[in-house]
Amino acid sequence: MADFADTRVSLAGQGTLTGVALTNASGGACIAAVAGIEITARVVTGVTVTAGDTILILRRGSVYWAIAVAGAAPTVPPTAPTTPDSPPPDTGDSSPAPKPSTTTGSLTVHPVATSTWRDGHWRTDIGSSTSADTYQGRYGGSGYGRNSGFAFYGSKPHTLSGATITKCTVRLRRLTSGDYSKRSPTLRLVSQSTRPSSFPTLNESTTGPALGVINRVSPWETTFTLPDSWGQAMVDGTRGGLGITVASDSPYIRLAGRGSWSAAWTLTLYWRRTS
Structure with a gap:
């Protein structure tokens, strides 16, 4: 399929690109969107591409290669802040009675x-x-x-x-x-x-x-x-x-x-x- 996007925006010289698969891989290729441009990317053997995946794309000449599927960013639970004003841990002891006036x-x-x-x-x-x-x-x-x-x-x-x-x-x-x-x-x-x-x-x-x-x-x-x-x-x-x-x-x-x-x-x- 002809890649008319190259006639509008050049992706040359940008190294490894990130795109979104628009189709599942079929026949060793998929349609992907890179920076708003639709391209046809060949899929490296062993890489499984599903529509919606974020993929890493390498350009060699006029050929785009889908070389990997990018995983989601790891989730790191937030660390509870420790400040000098934090209340002391509850020991279960009741507060002392107020002093009489x-x-x-x-x-x-x-x-x-x-x-x-x-x-x-x-x-x-x-x-x-x-x-x-x-x-x-x-x-x-x-x-x-x-x-x-x-x-x-x-x-x-x-x-x-x-x-x-x-x-x-x-x-x-x-x-x-x-x-x-x-x-x-x-x-x-x-x-x-x-x-x-x-x-x-x-x-x-x-x-x-x-x-x-x-x-x-x-x-x-x-x-x-x-x-x-x-x-x-x-x-x-x-x-x-x-x-x-x-x-x-x-x-x-x-x-x-x-x-x-x-x-x-x-x-x-x-x-x-x-x-």
Whole structure:
């Protein structure tokens, strides 16, 4: 068959060519397309050409020889990239639980009432029965009974419900009454958070600070540290106030109430909360 392609494009001098078989090999030859040109290629003995194969073609003079069938390019699986940011292999262990969060703070609580009890009732001769000074014991030679002074803190300590108290302090100032020497009141923790109509319920006790009379013997004012458990009891609601009282007549002591000193009996609760 005449090869008219040579009249349009010359393939001379291109060495080994690559073409696509358009027909199966028959009679030792096949029709192939090379660079868009149809040619007749003789098939070398032993080479099997099927239409669609990619074949290697060698030209000698005006004769094209199909010398081999080109195989498909080998398939190489991609290699997974390894980077420093790759996550560690899963060992099956669960992640550790997050560390608990801890917050701390302090709460200042002023008494809702300061009062003194004597002879079966709350005293009104020393001022308002809810802001009076607080007395302990009996004045020497007096025909009246013993005094017991109290401070009540209302519901504010309960706002710390669920917190742990780490420190508890109270502000105290001793006023003129009795002798001038340093004297220590006996502090009591009471159940009621507001002033009852009857004598309060007394609970735990501790010895208070040694104070002299104001402007006479120093110190007459202090911030006294109470047991942590006292502050916790107020937060938990099992206790509600503080008092000064003794079973005997002395020491006779007068501590400022909220009417004569704004800081009197102020409670400060230091707390910690973990969540």
